[in-house]
Amino acid sequence: MKLIDNIKGGLDKISVETLKERAEAIKNALPKVSEKKEEKPETKEEIPEDCIKCPSCNNIIEKKSLGSLKICPNCAKLFRMNAKDRIKAIADEGSFKEMDINMEAANPLNFPDYSAKIKGLQEKTGLKDAVKTGTCTIGGYRCVIGVMDSGFMMGSMGSVVGEKLTRVFEYGTEHKLPVIIFTCSGGARMQEGIVSLMQMAKVSAAVAKHSEAGQLYVTVLTDPTTGGVTASFAMLGDIILAEPKTLIGFAGRRVIEQTIKQKLPDEFQTSEFLLEHGFVDAIVEREKLPDTLKTILKLHNCKKEVE
Numbered sequence: 001m002k003l004i005d006n007i008k009g010g011l012d013k014i015s016v017e018t019l020k021e022r023a024e025a026i027k028n029a030l031p032k033v034s035e036k037k038e039e040k041p042e043t044k045e046e047i048p049e050d051c052i053k054c055p056s057c058n059n060i061i062e063k064k065s066l067g068s069l070k071i072c073p074n075c076a077k078l079f080r081m082n083a084k085d086r087i088k089a090i091a092d093e094g095s096f097k098e099m100d101i102n103m104e105a106a107n108p109l110n111f112p113d114y115s116a117k118i119k120g121l122q123e124k125t126g127l128k129d130a131v132k133t134g135t136c137t138i139g140g141y142r143c144v145i146g147v148m149d150s151g152f153m154m155g156s157m158g159s160v161v162g163e164k165l166t167r168v169f170e171y172g173t174e175h176k177l178p179v180i181i182f183t184c185s186g187g188a189r190m191q192e193g194i195v196s197l198m199q200m201a202k203v204s205a206a207v208a209k210h211s212e213a214g215q216l217y218v219t220v221l222t223d224p225t226t227g228g229v230t231a232s233f234a235m236l237g238d239i240i241l242a243e244p245k246t247l248i249g250f251a252g253r254r255v256i257e258q259t260i261k262q263k264l265p266d267e268f269q270t271s272e273f274l275l276e277h278g279f280v281d282a283i284v285e286r287e288k289l290p291d292t293l294k295t296i297l298k299l300h301n302c303k304k305e306v307e
């Protein structure tokens with residue numbers, strides 16, 4: 001009772017005058033915020049269309065100078081690669097044969113605007129969904145490959161990504177071929193709700209069958225690999241490689257800090273931190289990935305292309 005009385009007493013003291021004062025103070029603070037906001041677009045506009053500002057070294061560089069591997073010429077920062085460029089960089093020339101090219105997402109929950117969003121992204125990216133899959137050779141060794149693309153709804157995993165990757169493992173199991181997956185994902189696709197979440201179990205089950213058949217599975221974690229993808233097939237590889245300075249995690253940093261009420265180290269959720277703690281087997285520079293994958297396939301007696 002005493003507590004309630006105290007609160008009541010406190011409320012009485014808040015007069016209309018003090019409320020007015022507070023409102024005035026908030027009003028005064030507002031213009032400063034909007035002034036700050038206006039500054040940002042101005043600096044952005046200065047960058048010509050064919051150039052890009054490197055978020056790491058802050059230099060403005062020509063997009064062309066990033067080269068086919070999308071690496072900053074000044075500081076070696078790795079820019080994100082789309083699935084098409086990645087396959088070009090990894091697979092032997094002309095060896096890639098795409099699977100399930102036309103598989104498209106339905107809208108199982110009738111999520112507002114989802115179908116329109118998918119259609120818009122299909123036109124913009126030339127992809128049907130966030131993963132490209134197929135067979136190819138790397139250094140002459142046959143394999144099944146899946147490459148996720150952050151340009152399509154941040155590489156989120158819905159029914160199409162889950163089904164295409166499941167088929168990759170099923171094909172690998174049936175034809176006794178190794179599987180290589182390049183992960184890049186914001187996690188499960190919320191527009192597909194539970195249908196999206198069940199893909200984690202579905203792909204993982206296919207990974208297990210492929211493994212029971214004695215076949216090799218290699219994951220290459222690229223920036224960013226998070227959420228339901230990390231929590232399923234990304235971390236199930238027999239060998240887990242990662243690119244340098246890649247963001248790899250499940251929940252976001254802030255959520256974890258709020259939950260455990262502790263400050264996390266700066267390098268937390270980077271590939272370097274995960275290597276140190278045993279979650280990643282090796283960090284491989286982008287230009288060395290084809291050779292590294294070739295060596296891994298060779299060491300595991302994988303099949304060469306029909307000679």
Ligand SMILES: [Zn+2]
Nearest residue numbers: 054057072075
């Ligand atoms: Zn740079």
